Amino acid sequence: MATKLISVASEKGGVGKSTTAVTLAAHLAEHGRTLLVDADERLHSAWKWTTKRDDYAGWPFDTVKYADFNNEMASPYDFVVLDTKGGEGKNELTALSEASNLIIIPCKPDGLSADGLVETLQPLIAGGITNYRVLLTDIPPAPNSDGLDLRLELDAAGIPMFAHGIRHAVAVSKAAREGIRIRDVKGDRYAKLVWMDYELVCREVLRHV
Ligand SMILES: Nc1ncnc2c1ncn2[C@@H]1O[C@H](COP(=O)(O)OP(=O)(O)OP(=O)(O)O)[C@@H](O)[C@H]1O
Ligand SMILES: [Mg+2]
Known part of the structure; x- marks a missing residue:
């Protein structure tokens, strides 16, 4: 099968891009040969997370920094997951959408992360771009309803979303x-449970690429 490029991007920082890229790559690797490309040259969070230990055999995919990556390297892989540094506005998202099979845009349901998301994404809808989906991440447990409120707000604005979201868990930063x-x-x-949340998202990803 042809290599599928799945990019993880967002205008805001700290919304769960690297967590999503790393964890999704681990799930996608169950379905095909997977390469994680870390394009955040400032933090390299995904690369650091997955190369920190040499006594751990849990990573079923390859990892490379974007600076060391070229397009020919992608061809043996079924899935390439690109973790970006964030800060993409609508022009960058449009360009990324042309290069990618799917763009995942994580968003935390705190006011700051969600602020401006609809405005950023509305031009993509207007431009007929459909290969992106918002992923709600770090969703606080009930009775907090911020996750639900954001889902309803994005739905009302016609923003495509993953049906499954990712709950909050301290295990994420610990991992x-x-x-x-x-x-x-x-x-x-x-x-x-968070691991299973990402598994459900992976199944959705497979339906959309
Ligand atoms: N589901 C979750 N539950 C708890 N904490 C989370 C969850 N997802 C992400 N976080 C935490 O939120 C912070 C930001 O996550 P992450 O680094 O994945 O985001 P990012 O968008 O890649 O950030 P940056 O813009 O700095 O690259 C981290 O401390 C991470 O552990
Ligand atoms: Mg990151």
């Missing part, structure tokens, strides 16, 4: 610190 997959964080049952 990044320890250089392991979220599912391997010990003693936290939310770790497994």
Whole structure:
């Protein structure tokens, strides 16, 4: 099958791009050969997370920094997941959408992250661009309804979204610190649940690429 490029991008920082890129790549690797490309030359969070330990065999995909990547390297892979540095406005998103099979735009349901999202994405809808989806991440547990409120707001604005969102769990930052997959964080049952959230998102991704 031809290589599918899945980019993770957002206008706002700290919304879960690297978490999504790393965890989705781990799930996609169950379905085909996968390469994670870290295009955030400022932080390299995804690269650091997945190359931190040499005593850990949990990463089923290859990782490369964008500076060391060229297009020919993509051809043996079924999936290439691109973690971006963020800050993409509508022009960058439009360009990225032309290069990618799918753009995932994570958004946390805090006022700041969601602020301006509809305005950023509206021109994509107006321009007939459809190969992107917003992923709600770090959703606080009930009775907090911020995740639901944001879902309703984006739905009313006609913004395409993943049906599944990613719940909040401290295991996420712990996994990044320890250089392991979220599912391997010990003693936290939310770790497994967040891992399963991403599995459901992976299934949706497979339907859209
Ligand atoms: N589901 C979640 N539950 C709890 N914390 C989360 C979740 N998703 C992301 N985070 C935390 O939010 C912070 C930002 O996540 P991440 O680094 O993935 O975002 P980013 O968009 O890549 O950020 P940047 O713009 O700095 O590259 C991290 O501390 C991460 O651990
Ligand atoms: Mg990042």
